[in-house]
Amino acid sequence: MIDTLRLTAKEANALLTGGELSSDELFAAYRAAIDERDPDLNCFLHVCDESPGAGIPIALKDVIGTKGIPTTAGSKILEGYLPVYDATVTERCQARGLRTIGKTNMDEFAMGSSTENSAFGPTRNPWDPSRVPGGSSGGSTAAVAAGLAPWALGSDTGGSVKQPAALCGVVGLRPTYGTVSRYGIIAFASSLDQVGPVTKTVADCAFLYSVIAGRDPCDTTTVDLPHPVEIPEAEDLRGLRVGVPRELNEAEGIEPGVTESVQAAIELCRELGAEVGECELPRSVEYGLPCYYLIAPSEASSNLARYDGVRFGLRVSPDGIRAMYEETRDEGFGDEPKRRIMLGTYALSAGYYEAYYGQAQKVRTVIRQEFAAALERFDVLVSPTSPTVAFPLGAKTENPLAMYLSDVLAIPPNMAGLPGLSIPCGLSEGLPVGLQLIGPQFSENVLFRAGHALEQALAFDVVPPRLA
Amino acid sequence: MTWEPVIGCEIHVHLKTQTKMFCRCATGFGAPENSSTCPVCLAHPGVLPVPNERAIEWTIKLGLALGCDIAPRAVFHRKNYFYPDNPKGYQISQYDEPLCMSGSFLLPGVGGDTEIGIVRAHLEEDAAKNVHMGGGEGRIHGADRTLVDFNRAGMPLVEIVTQPHLRSSEQTKRFLQLLRQTVRELGISDAEMQEGSMRFDVNVSVRPEGSDELRTRTELKNINSFNFAAQGIEREIQRQIAIYEGGGEVVQETLHFVPGQEHAAPLRSKEEAQDYRYLPEPDLVPIEPPAEMVEQARAELGELPSARIRRLETELDFGLAEGLVTSGRDGLYERTPGDRRAVANVVMNELAAAGLDPTEVNGEELGKLVEARDRIPREAFMKALGASGDGDFKAEDYLGEAVIADESELDPVIERILAANDENVAAYRAGKQGLLGFFVGQVMKETGGKADPKVVNTRLRELLDRS
Numbered sequence: 001m002i003d004t005l006r007l008t009a010k011e012a013n014a015l016l017t018g019g020e021l022s023s024d025e026l027f028a029a030y031r032a033a034i035d036e037r038d039p040d041l042n043c044f045l046h047v048c049d050e051s052p053g054a055g056i057p058i059a060l061k062d063v064i065g066t067k068g069i070p071t072t073a074g075s076k077i078l079e080g081y082l083p084v085y086d087a088t089v090t091e092r093c094q095a096r097g098l099r100t101i102g103k104t105n106m107d108e109f110a111m112g113s114s115t116e117n118s119a120f121g122p123t124r125n126p127w128d129p130s131r132v133p134g135g136s137s138g139g140s141t142a143a144v145a146a147g148l149a150p151w152a153l154g155s156d157t158g159g160s161v162k163q164p165a166a167l168c169g170v171v172g173l174r175p176t177y178g179t180v181s182r183y184g185i186i187a188f189a190s191s192l193d194q195v196g197p198v199t200k201t202v203a204d205c206a207f208l209y210s211v212i213a214g215r216d217p218c219d220t221t222t223v224d225l226p227h228p229v230e231i232p233e234a235e236d237l238r239g240l241r242v243g244v245p246r247e248l249n250e251a252e253g254i255e256p257g258v259t260e261s262v263q264a265a266i267e268l269c270r271e272l273g274a275e276v277g278e279c280e281l282p283r284s285v286e287y288g289l290p291c292y293y294l295i296a297p298s299e300a301s302s303n304l305a306r307y308d309g310v311r312f313g314l315r316v317s318p319d320g321i322r323a324m325y326e327e328t329r330d331e332g333f334g335d336e337p338k339r340r341i342m343l344g345t346y347a348l349s350a351g352y353y354e355a356y357y358g359q360a361q362k363v364r365t366v367i368r369q370e371f372a373a374a375l376e377r378f379d380v381l382v383s384p385t386s387p388t389v390a391f392p393l394g395a396k397t398e399n400p401l402a403m404y405l406s407d408v409l410a411i412p413p414n415m416a417g418l419p420g421l422s423i424p425c426g427l428s429e430g431l432p433v434g435l436q437l438i439g440p441q442f443s444e445n446v447l448f449r450a451g452h453a454l455e456q457a458l459a460f461d462v463v464p465p466r467l468a
Numbered sequence: 469m470t471w472e473p474v475i476g477c478e479i480h481v482h483l484k485t486q487t488k489m490f491c492r493c494a495t496g497f498g499a500p501e502n503s504s505t506c507p508v509c510l511a512h513p514g515v516l517p518v519p520n521e522r523a524i525e526w527t528i529k530l531g532l533a534l535g536c537d538i539a540p541r542a543v544f545h546r547k548n549y550f551y552p553d554n555p556k557g558y559q560i561s562q563y564d565e566p567l568c569m570s571g572s573f574l575l576p577g578v579g580g581d582t583e584i585g586i587v588r589a590h591l592e593e594d595a596a597k598n599v600h601m602g603g604g605e606g607r608i609h610g611a612d613r614t615l616v617d618f619n620r621a622g623m624p625l626v627e628i629v630t631q632p633h634l635r636s637s638e639q640t641k642r643f644l645q646l647l648r649q650t651v652r653e654l655g656i657s658d659a660e661m662q663e664g665s666m667r668f669d670v671n672v673s674v675r676p677e678g679s680d681e682l683r684t685r686t687e688l689k690n691i692n693s694f695n696f697a698a699q700g701i702e703r704e705i706q707r708q709i710a711i712y713e714g715g716g717e718v719v720q721e722t723l724h725f726v727p728g729q730e731h732a733a734p735l736r737s738k739e740e741a742q743d744y745r746y747l748p749e750p751d752l753v754p755i756e757p758p759a760e761m762v763e764q765a766r767a768e769l770g771e772l773p774s775a776r777i778r779r780l781e782t783e784l785d786f787g788l789a790e791g792l793v794t795s796g797r798d799g800l801y802e803r804t805p806g807d808r809r810a811v812a813n814v815v816m817n818e819l820a821a822a823g824l825d826p827t828e829v830n831g832e833e834l835g836k837l838v839e840a841r842d843r844i845p846r847e848a849f850m851k852a853l854g855a856s857g858d859g860d861f862k863a864e865d866y867l868g869e870a871v872i873a874d875e876s877e878l879d880p881v882i883e884r885i886l887a888a889n890d891e892n893v894a895a896y897r898a899g900k901q902g903l904l905g906f907f908v909g910q911v912m913k914e915t916g917g918k919a920d921p922k923v924v925n926t927r928l929r930e931l932l933d934r935s
Contacts, residue, residue: 065513065514071513073513078513081513083512083513083514084507084512085507085512087514182514182516182751183514183515183516184514184515185514186513186514187513187514187751189750190750190751191750217518218516218518219516219751220516220517220518220519220751220752220753221750221751221752221753298747299747299750301548301745302546302548302557302558302745302747304557305548305550305556305557305558306511306513306555306556306557308550308552308557310552310555310616311510311511311512311555312512312513321552321614325550345745348548348745348746348747349743349745350743350745353745353746353747357747
């Protein structure tokens with residue numbers, strides 16, 4: 001019997017290459033786990049009965065296009081939509097033999113921090129099913145935490161990999177903007193969207209990143225990695241300069257239990273040989289979130305215009321073109337996309353552009369400069385990934401602003417295009433706490449190295465006790 | 469009061485690249501509906517645009533031909549609006565950072581050159597084609613249903629915007645013709661109006677002559693021929709003048725030009741009040757054309773049509789020079805030796821009437837033919853001209869038959885015809901001079917078309933006037 005709860009991707013792969021298990025048997029084991037546990041968790045929007053490839057399974061967030069496999073981005077407007085082409089990341093996974101086991105649940109169009117905005121019902125946190133898994137990639141992080149897939153891909157626009165990884169006690173990477181192709185990823189906010197790995201270990205994360213990263217001719221915003229991905233091995237942090245940005249660690253709303261775990265991890269950095277110092281990111285933390293909520297909705301209002309009922313997806317067809325647009329979009333989109341389309345449409349309107357979108361772009365430059373200055377002094381910056389542990393379902397659904405604040409710590413580095421790794425660093429009230437490691441552009445290898453050393457020293461048990 | 473028209477143009481030109489602007493679908497006219505489409509130009513979820521480099525190079529080339537500055541950094545923007553022909557819900561275009569800006573196009577004229585300022589030339593993608601079925605007079609409102617053909621969606625399109633520097637319908641027509649020829653010679657577009665590869669909108673206003681104010685303008689859309697442009701502009705100028713002289717005010721509106729209709733029909737004013745919510749296209753990085761690329765394009769330009777008109781005008785009159793250049797016949801004219809005016813006339817008139825492609829005609833041989841024009845029968849000349857586009861055409865094959873110009877040979881024929889037509893001779897002498905043509909025709913008939921018409925004319929007059 002295979003213990004999918006504990007098996008890492010590396011171990012699963014070793015079982016295959018060692019001839020102890022066939023790819024089909026491994027696939028069947030995860031399918032059995034899905035059949036057993038997913039009815040309670042709702043991690044998957046679609047489960048594949050068979051899937052080509054000779055390697056280990058992978059779960060893909062439903063924002064990632066898969067040819068011939070339903071892809072809805074968690075929205076009713078794309079219910080039943082079958083992509084006619086594969087996303088580049090899908091192709092790259094397939095080229096390495098990875099078998100798509102299913103499409104994971106998410107907040108509609110990746111807009112949300114709890115996966116409650118899915119049109120197909122929320123995903124529940126494997127650590128406590130009365131709580132949310134975080135979002136928007138909550139289906140992917142919960143699936144990995146519950147042993148329903150050895151690893152998964154999510155997407156991160158404003159913390160959508162990092163935050164749910166933290167809340168589900170798994171590893172999540174938001175890569176440097178431009179290192180992973182967005183071709184075939186249903187767009188939310190193009191200047192921020194990045195696909196990232198969700199795994200049980202940092203080594204798995206590094207490996208999966210090496211599979212998906214690198215220039216894609218279909219996405220002209222991508223670049224080749226300046227150096228190859230290194231699978232981390234070092235167990236110390238000697239020579240590493242770790243910065244603790246005060247505002248990211250002392251922001252209002254950070255739960256004491258979260259602070260406690262993160263402080264312990266920072267202390268551990270010292271013990272592992274890192275040089276730890278304080279720094280400041282005053283404007284990034286103050287303006288990161290408001291700036292994000294101008295830029296992301298603006299781009300979203302444009303990106304979501306194609307869901308008009310003309311060529312694919314839902315069409316509500318009353319008399320007249322205008323009514324068709326209005327009723328298709330009214331029925332097809334949930335409240336959060338509608339809210340953001342309205343925000344973005346307003347921010348881009350004639351007479352408001354300079355004050356909102358234009359101004360936010362300028363602030364973004366300031367944030368970039370502020371991070372660059374801090375990252376001249378330090379190799380890595382650390383903070384909590386999320387101010388809170390997993391919160392109960394429904395706790396924030398009536399208050400969008402409270403929900404938005406769930407990403408207040410994850411968003412600032414995203415605005416600067418920087419990579420961020422979230423690793424589990426402890427428990428608070430029996431729920432996982434995530435540590436966010438931020439580095440300069442293309443510093444993923446440094447983040448992996450630091451994350452791996454901490455992971456070894458922390459020895460966090462990624463299996464939720466109630467499932468063990 | 470005398471009124472002065474103030475006219476500016478927006479010209480759209482399809483680039484004849486092999487593939488579309490942001491995907492690899494084939495361009496081309498006449499493919500079956502929706503056969504040249506892919507996820508990118510159908511705007512499926514997740515697709516991203518990849519710019520066509522050739523289209524960027526060609527836009528730069530065009531910008532240089534229009535005397536524009538080439539931007540060191542140009543940005544694509546999204547122009548957002550909902551319409552079935554706009555699959556993404558936005559068109560990728562250029563906004564405040566276009567590739568080409570601040571140009572000046574030299575329009576030669578009888579009285580000298582006019583500088584037509586070019587505001588900008590930018591690159592964008594075309595929309596799909598809506599076909600409205602049943603009712604609605606070709607508009608979406610009132611139509612029973614609308615079909616969309618996405619073959620055109622994403623075709624590379626250059627938009628050229630001029631300053632309001634044109635002053636008459638006739639000058640505007642000449643500008644558009646010269647611009648089309650320039651575009652064609654650059655090899656970047658067929659600029660065929662029937663196929664829609666060149667379209668233009670014209671902004672028209674009038675003002676009291678001598679004033680420099682800019683009054684309310686109207687926009688004429690849907691123009692697809694030079695003559696319609698001239699007609700439409702002229703009609704609009706007269707309409708505006710009549711409004712001002714009647715004490716009224718011109719209303720800013722967009723007029724849908726329908727040939728043959730007395731008045732252009734206004735489009736719904738709502739379409740003008742659109743807020744396109746431009747934003748920099750986040751899926752594309754800014755274009756930064758390398759200086760070497762721009763310089764190479766500049767070096768490849770060659771002598772532009774406007775300069776050639778000016779040069780040819782020194783040996784011909786302006787009308788002929790302009791006609792040759794804008795019709796693309798000046799190359800043959802320059803390749804053909806001989807009397808310049810005679811060559812120009814043959815190339816511009818007889819050769820055009822014969823429907824020959826000037827690029828296929830051998831200039832040396834044509835020169836021999838033009839030189840012998842008066843020495844051979846017209847029939848033989850026309851036959852030779854008709855064959856001049858053939859690869860193996862030799863003029864000398866047609867020069868064997870000489871015209872009869874010898875009076876001693878023609879006089880007996882003329883006298884015989886006069887003797888046989890007493891009544892007409894009497895009538896001519898009584899003042900019906902128009903009968904001369906009758907006699908000329910008889911002589912030509914009698915000589916099988918070989919008589920030299922000039923000599924026949926002279927001798928007929930002399931003989932008829934003698935007694």
